[in-house]
Amino acid sequence: MPTHLTARRSPALSGRVRAPGDKSISHRALIFGALATGVTEIEGLLEGDDILATAGAIEAFGAKVERLGEGRWRITGQGGFKQPAGAIDCGNAGTGVRLLMGAAAGYPVTVTFDGDASLRKRPMKRVTGPLADMGARLDWQGVEDRLPVAVAGGCLSAIDYVQTVASAQIKSAILLAGINADGVTTVSEAEPSRDHTERMLRAFGVEIGVLPVGGGWRVSLQGGQALTGTAVAVPGDPSSAAFPLAAGLIVPGSEVTVEGVMLNPLRTGLFETWREMGADVTVSNRRMAGGEEVGDVTARHSALKGVVVPPERAASMIDEYPVLAATAAFAEGATVMRGIGEMRVKESDRIALMAAGLTACGVRVEEEPEGFTVFGGPVRGGATVTTHGDHRIAMSHLVLGIAADAVVAIDEAGMIATSFPGFVELMRGLGADIATSE
Ligand code: S3P
Numbered sequence: 001m002p003t004h005l006t007a008r009r010s011p012a013l014s015g016r017v018r019a020p021g022d023k024s025i026s027h028r029a030l031i032f033g034a035l036a037t038g039v040t041e042i043e044g045l046l047e048g049d050d051i052l053a054t055a056g057a058i059e060a061f062g063a064k065v066e067r068l069g070e071g072r073w074r075i076t077g078q079g080g081f082k083q084p085a086g087a088i089d090c091g092n093a094g095t096g097v098r099l100l101m102g103a104a105a106g107y108p109v110t111v112t113f114d115g116d117a118s119l120r121k122r123p124m125k126r127v128t129g130p131l132a133d134m135g136a137r138l139d140w141q142g143v144e145d146r147l148p149v150a151v152a153g154g155c156l157s158a159i160d161y162v163q164t165v166a167s168a169q170i171k172s173a174i175l176l177a178g179i180n181a182d183g184v185t186t187v188s189e190a191e192p193s194r195d196h197t198e199r200m201l202r203a204f205g206v207e208i209g210v211l212p213v214g215g216g217w218r219v220s221l222q223g224g225q226a227l228t229g230t231a232v233a234v235p236g237d238p239s240s241a242a243f244p245l246a247a248g249l250i251v252p253g254s255e256v257t258v259e260g261v262m263l264n265p266l267r268t269g270l271f272e273t274w275r276e277m278g279a280d281v282t283v284s285n286r287r288m289a290g291g292e293e294v295g296d297v298t299a300r301h302s303a304l305k306g307v308v309v310p311p312e313r314a315a316s317m318i319d320e321y322p323v324l325a326a327t328a329a330f331a332e333g334a335t336v337m338r339g340i341g342e343m344r345v346k347e348s349d350r351i352a353l354m355a356a357g358l359t360a361c362g363v364r365v366e367e368e369p370e371g372f373t374v375f376g377g378p379v380r381g382g383a384t385v386t387t388h389g390d391h392r393i394a395m396s397h398l399v400l401g402i403a404a405d406a407v408v409a410i411d412e413a414g415m416i417a418t419s420f421p422g423f424v425e426l427m428r429g430l431g432a433d434i435a436t437s438e
Contacts, residue, residue, distance in 0.1 A: 007401025012253030019236030033075030102173025106180025158183030269317030311339025
């Protein structure tokens with residue numbers, strides 16, 4: 001029986017909390033550690049289900065994986081991937097499966113990749129297409145473009161790939177395959193996507209070129225390079241920090257600080273947008289951690305106004321539109337979000353589910369093929385929201401519920417642990433009225 005969660009209008013929230021480790025960086029730390037020779041010590045690893053699936057996968061590919069303590073993991077890499085005994089189940093994790101496919105394609109292994117019901121619905125050809133162009137062989141086990149798929153790797157040739165969507169997952173998969181390809185692999189993107197792979201590959205000793213081209217860049221690496229194990233300190237995830245901060249903005253009288261949040265400019269589009277909406281969001285104690293700038297982010301209750309979010313900002317906040325939509329419901333006027341068709345192929349169709357959930361809570365929403373507009377006003381609540389097992393849809397509606405007139409329930413809570421284990425306890429610690437029911 002799935003666990004339901006209910007969120008009720010809460011008194012002012014206050015407190016300081018730490019965001020869980022960044023999901024993007026956690027996947028990469030494990031995968032790069034497995035590809036490397038020697039020891040990679042990781043601190044602050046996100047111990048969410050997505051990451052645990054990747055940890056299981058790299059173990060199956062031959063890495064030694066040890067958990068030393070909370071968030072402290074030691075990976076002993078074999079300098080590459082070995083043939084795993086069985087299929088690789090990536091659970092709910094799109095980043096996990098796509099990066100692992102790219103990495104595995106560089107080795108003479110034949111691997112079946114699979115995932116849960118949500119991951120089986122997501123497009124895979126965006127990654128397997130370029131990998132096939134490099135020489136990988138694919139065998140779709142059911143429907144083309146969907147998991148499960150068997151990937152046979154080895155003997156790859158470099159390609160020049162021009163991205164049609166700003167996707168760090170596609171870019172990363174190609175670059176990881178390029179490490180073992182013959183020649184120089186390049187990926188060009190007109191709009192930059194998150195650059196954690198580029199930064200972290202350098203930390204593992206890989207030479208990687210980044211050339212600005214127009215508003216974007218061209219990333220290149222020579223095949224045949226080796227990774228050397230290193231220490232990785234995982235900064236706090238801005239995509240997770242967004243939920244307690246959003247709650248701070250919409251519950252009257254609140255002040256919430258999330259410590260150690262990564263401030264990579266390719267991830268902070270939401271904070272910029274909130275500020276344009278009139279949000280009191282400030283950053284203190286800026287410092288460097290794990291090769292990234294981090295800071296303590298404070299959100300205080302604010303009178304928000306609707307804005308038009310520039311579509312070119314989408315890549316820097318693609319996972320944050322659900323929680324932005326929840327805060328936009330409390331703003332004065334319309335918040336217009338366009339150029340975000342990619343949201344429809346995330347863990348769920350996030351445009352459709354946010355539109356349905358907000359509408360059920362009495363918020364006016366206009367849905368478009370590649371975006372949606374949320375009209376702020378009184379938020380009635382009083383609905384049970386369908387999440388299709390999407391963690392961010394679940395958390396966004398719980399945040400909405402703590403400032404809505406009537407209780408908001410979500411149909412399934414278990415998936416929150418994919419990215420934010422301890423979310424409910426953390427929110428309760430700030431004063432949010434979130435309860436569990438069977
Ligand atoms: C991620 C990239 C994004 C993002 C995902 C994590 C990554 O996906 O939505 O949650 O770690 O590279 P796309 O690159 O497909 O946009």
